[in-house]
Amino acid sequence: MVLNSTNYKLPKNEILRGRDKFNNVLKNGKKNLGSFIFIFYLLSTEKKIGFAVSKKVKKAVKRNRLKRLLREIYRLNQDLFPDNYHYVLLANGASDDFHVLKKEVIKLLRKIEYEKV
Secondary structure, eight states, rough: OOOOOOOOOOGGGGGGOSSHHHHHHHHHHHEEESEEEEEEEOOSOOOOEEEETTTOOOOHHHHHHHHHHHHHHHHHHHGGGGSSEEEEEEEEESSOOOOHHHHHHHHHHHHHHHHHH
């Protein structure tokens, strides 16, 4: 029995696509750096998010797992991401523990909220 029918689906229109858009956020946006995750963000008219993993992570299997973890963290916590920003979440591969990554993303998002005020 489902108690809460909240829709946590990741809408396709919220995904940041294209090399040019990624590079624009990475070059012109602000960044919050953590131990395992870097969040780049740029003011925009809509909320979009992209996921990337450093090429220092040699195995494609591990890179893909990290991207899946980042997507899941966003999907479960998308209400914590402020609207009207483009985001790029970049994992450096130092950790692949879901709870550690989630805790760090939430900490970095609080820094973004604090900087807005």
